[in-house]
Amino acid sequence: MTDLLFGLNWPQLAAALMLASTPILLAALGELVVERAGVLNLGVEGMMILGAVAGFAAGVETGAPLWGFLAAALAGAGLALLFGVLTQLLLANQVAAGLALTLFGLGLSALVGQGYQGIKPPPLARLEVPLLSEIPVLGPVLFRHDPVVYLSLLLVLATALFLARTRAGLILRAVGEDAAAAHALGYRVVRIRLLAIAWGGALAGLGGAHLSLVRVPQWTEGMTAGAGWIALALVVFAGWRSGRLLLGAYLFGGITVLQLNLQAAGIAVPVELLSMSPYLVTILVLVIMSSGRARAALAAPADLGRPFHAAA
Amino acid sequence: MPPAGRVLLSVEGLTKAYPGVLANDAVSFAVAEGEVHALLGENGAGKSTLVKAIYGLVRPDAGRMTFRGRPYAPAEPRAARAAGVAMVFQHFSLFEALSVAENIALGMERPPPLRELGRRIAAVSRAYGLPLDPLRRVGDLSAGERQRVEIVRCLLQDPKLLIMDEPTSVLTPQEATILFHTLRKLAAGGTAILYISHKLEEIRALCDAATILRHGRAVASLDPRRHGTRALAELMVGASFAPPARAGRAAGPTVLAVEGLTLAPAGGFGRGPGEVSFTVAAGEILGIGGVAGNGQDALLDALSGERPSAPGAVRLNGRPVGALGPAARRALGLSAAPEERLGHAAAPDMSLTENALVTAQVRERLTRRGFVDWARTRAFAERVIARFDVRTPGPGAAARALSGGNLQKFLIGREILQRPVVLAVNQPTWGVDAAAAAAIRRALIDLAAEGAAVVMISQDLDELLEIADRFAVLNEGRLTPPRPTAGLSLEEIGLMMGGAHGMHEIAGGPRRETGPAAPP
Structure with missing residues (x-):
């Protein structure tokens, strides 16, 4: 029934790809909005892992995975707001604060998660789209996932529309391009940036919870294992555009899935090489894009990472 | 055309202090409807602080303002714009990565959908001789064209008072001529213009009235067309000075x-x-x-x-x-x-x-x-x-x-x-x-x-x-x-x-x- 090539089950692989990519897709989507508002939050990894443990704990305690996802989003947003207060109100250095956030998140999640190791979380029901999921090959690949996978796809579309078509999105982009000019027009730069930061944290938390509640599913210390950094690289790779972000996330997610399956199939590609590849690809893309003419296409927000202080 | 003289904006005793500097010291002046009013002064004389107070970017420590006969104290630029005050900044507050239409939409309270806005931009820019393509990226425009974006943005809100901060500092003489033409057209239509500059010649050519600031104080209000540039310069600086004279010399090797x-x-x-x-x-x-x-x-x-x-x-x-x-x-x-x-x-x-x-x-x-x-x-x-x-x-x-x-x-x-x-x-x-x-x-x-x-x-x-x-x-x-x-x-x-x-x-x-x- 299924095509076998290199001894791999390709439709199953494709479905696994969507599942594996969802955490980094969510986290990167949040970080994209944050960076379009001109803030560089390097704490994605920390927010993801805190979301993972918060979601897991809430899911286990309530027995309902949806409460878990809600708790994860709140925990991520809360940690992000800590970063927001430090960088936007107290004008701390964004890079240093972001790195500290990652380390803090890793430590805090290990502490919170101590009682939850080796437990199975309540399962999240798959949302089988009626009729469509009956289509041979395509059905199982596309239409038999959990609700969060569909939510992530919906958010890709929503983010694209928000940034390109809505007034709020326009204002957010303006703040990221030139905070001083936006302030001169009367927009509240700090408030807008704080909102974006909280949103980014919530999505990173959701991504983390998807990892611990659906993908793995269990809680292990340090289980994000660099997914947050991949999400950060992905935003750059995607040139700050959500459409390309989807492509990138599935590409990078695909590499992860492929790596596991290749190992299982006994094909000798060093694991390390494959786990390096997302970063190598990002570096490659950066080099190609920042050389010469393609620079404009890269379209990094002009005020990215620059602190803003409203001087009278 | 000299205006009939109904007072549009009056500023009385406006004072603003920053640590160590008194930027505005009890400044009073008035702008009439349809008047082109110059605000003259050296750098640091307090012109920018004064207009920022009028535009709601700076909250004055003391003083009163009235606008169209009503007390006026804008807490933020939004309030100033709502009252009918618009401002074109010296350093443009434009976003290079965004299009002309998007930039203009950002400066409006309730912008229409982008397509409709594009039509209105085209209409206004044609009416005032300021051609603009709404879809172009601002980063690709010349300084003169960027200024047009700012001006059109202001005009779309139908302002009663337009503040211009050193508008000709980035323009060629021809572009400045176009700008003056536009400003006169606006003034003739009843819009008052508060024009900040330290270029005396253009103020004498353009403005109906002038207020001169020195060290934060308004030292004179006068008709610039009746005074020589030398006299205006001395009022600005507070001392008489002679421009350097150059004698022609034979060039060396x-x-x-x-x-x-x-x-x-x-x-x-x-x-x-x-x-x-x-x-x-x-x-x-x-x-x-x-x-x-x-x-x-x-x-x-x-x-x-x-x-x-x-x-x-x-x-x-x-x-x-x-x-x-x-x-x-x-x-x-x-x-x-x-x-x-x-x-x-x-x-x-x-x-x-x-x-x-x-x-x-x-x-x-x-x-x-x-x-x-x-x-x-x-x-x-x-x-x-x-x-x-x-x-x-x-x-x-x-x-x-x-x-x-x-x-x-x-x-x-x-x-x-x-x-x-x-x-x-x-x-x-x-x-x-x-x-x-x-x-x-x-x-x-x-x-x-x-x-x-x-x-x-x-x-x-x-x-x-x-x-x-x-x-x-x-x-x-x-x-x-x-x-x-x-x-x-x-x-x-x-x-x-x-x-x-x-x-x-x-x-x-x-x-x-x-x-x-x-x-x-």
């Missing part, structure tokens, strides 16, 4: 020869690199005009040695120096003072002594066997401070702590005291108050009188015509042949400046040649 120098196109627009050739003689000042962004920075870098060129492209006393770096050129006597004071000409957080060391160490022998001779360096910095009247606590002050004018006097003085053979300066008086600007011009004239050659790049035409012996224009990386300044008319200069962006539209012709395929 050629010391600097530039031939076939190519400047990479600046900022991604333009028609590709052009070639620059000129010579400067000992004792001569060559003035190079043109709108910023046309290769001025590249030219200065090519002269200073930051941007190496073919060895023969730059010759100093016949010797090819094009391939040499800045230190080697400075050792031979070719010095330069770039435009950007903080971060290029001076390291902002370093002391004046340290900043003096950076360029003067070779010619003034301030280092010995790799060690800095701090005593000599400090003495050199003190000499610069004393000779050029730099107002600072001492040579230990950080460059950042000095005002623009004082820092510029120090930086130009630092080069002059090294007795250069050739000195190249870019925008030496930009953002500098009138007194310091006069002192800097005086210093350059004196340097030339002592036999040095001076290349002065500036956007201030009046200044170039005042002190330069010959004048050329840099336009899109190309230099016009230099012409003697004596007897040069403003029209001829306008023609030399060539592609005055926007002139074609007035004649109904096609847009700029650089636009994406616009056949007539």
Whole structure:
């Protein structure tokens, strides 16, 4: 029934790809909005892992995975707001604060998660789209996932529309391009940036919870294992555009899935090489894009990472 | 047309203090409907603070304002805009990565959908002779076109009072003419204009009334057309001063020869690199005009040695120096003072002594066997401070702590005291108050009188015509042949400046040649 090539089950692989990519897709989507508002939050990894443990704990305690996802989003947003207060109100250095956030998140999640190791979380029901999921090959690949996978796809579309078509999105982009000019027009730069930061944290938390509640599913210390950094690289790779972000996330997610399956199939590609590849690809893309003419296409927000202080 | 005189905006006793400075000290004045009202004053006189208070960006400490007969105290620009006050900033508050229409939408309270907005932009810009393509990216526009975006943004809100902060500082004479035409049209339609400038000639040509600020106080309200520029200038500065006079002199031998120098196109627009050739003689000042962004920075870098060129492209006393770096050129006597004071000409957080060391160490022998001779360096910095009247606590002050004018006097003085053979300066008086600007011009004239050659790049035409012996224009990386300044008319200069962006539209012709395929 299924095509076998290199001894791999390709439709199953494709479905696994969507599942594996969802955490980094969510986290990167949040970080994209944050960076379009001109803030560089390097704490994605920390927010993801805190979301993972918060979601897991809430899911286990309530027995309902949806409460878990809600708790994860709140925990991520809360940690992000800590970063927001430090960088936007107290004008701390964004890079240093972001790195500290990652380390803090890793430590805090290990502490919170101590009682939850080796437990199975309540399962999240798959949302089988009626009729469509009956289509041979395509059905199982596309239409038999959990609700969060569909939510992530919906958010890709929503983010694209928000940034390109809505007034709020326009204002957010303006703040990221030139905070001083936006302030001169009367927009509240700090408030807008704080909102974006909280949103980014919530999505990173959701991504983390998807990892611990659906993908793995269990809680292990340090289980994000660099997914947050991949999400950060992905935003750059995607040139700050959500459409390309989807492509990138599935590409990078695909590499992860492929790596596991290749190992299982006994094909000798060093694991390390494959786990390096997302970063190598990002570096490659950066080099190609920042050389010469393609620079404009890269379209990094002009005020990215620059602190803003409203001087009278 | 003189307005009938119903008061639109009145300001009474407005006071705003910043730590250590009284920016506005009980300022009172009034603007009538349909009046073009000038706000005159030197840098630091308090003009910006005053208009920021009117536009709601600054909250005054004391004082009252009324607008259209009602008390007026905007807490934020949004409130000011809602009341009918619009402002065009000196440094444009535009977003380069966004389109013209998106930029305009950002400045409106309730913008219509982008397509409808595009139609309205086209309509307004046609009505006032300010052509704009709503879909173009602002980053690709010239300075004049960017200003149009700001003006159209204001006009779409149908303001009763339009504030313009130094609007002509970035324009060619032709673009300024278009702007004046637009402003008169607006005033005739009943919109009052508050016009900030320190260019006296244009205020006398344009404005119905003027309020002069000095050290935060309104010292006079008058009709600028009834007073000479000299009288206005003295009111601004508070003392009488004579403009430097230049006697024609015989030029000496050629010391600097530039031939076939190519400047990479600046900022991604333009028609590709052009070639620059000129010579400067000992004792001569060559003035190079043109709108910023046309290769001025590249030219200065090519002269200073930051941007190496073919060895023969730059010759100093016949010797090819094009391939040499800045230190080697400075050792031979070719010095330069770039435009950007903080971060290029001076390291902002370093002391004046340290900043003096950076360029003067070779010619003034301030280092010995790799060690800095701090005593000599400090003495050199003190000499610069004393000779050029730099107002600072001492040579230990950080460059950042000095005002623009004082820092510029120090930086130009630092080069002059090294007795250069050739000195190249870019925008030496930009953002500098009138007194310091006069002192800097005086210093350059004196340097030339002592036999040095001076290349002065500036956007201030009046200044170039005042002190330069010959004048050329840099336009899109190309230099016009230099012409003697004596007897040069403003029209001829306008023609030399060539592609005055926007002139074609007035004649109904096609847009700029650089636009994406616009056949007539």
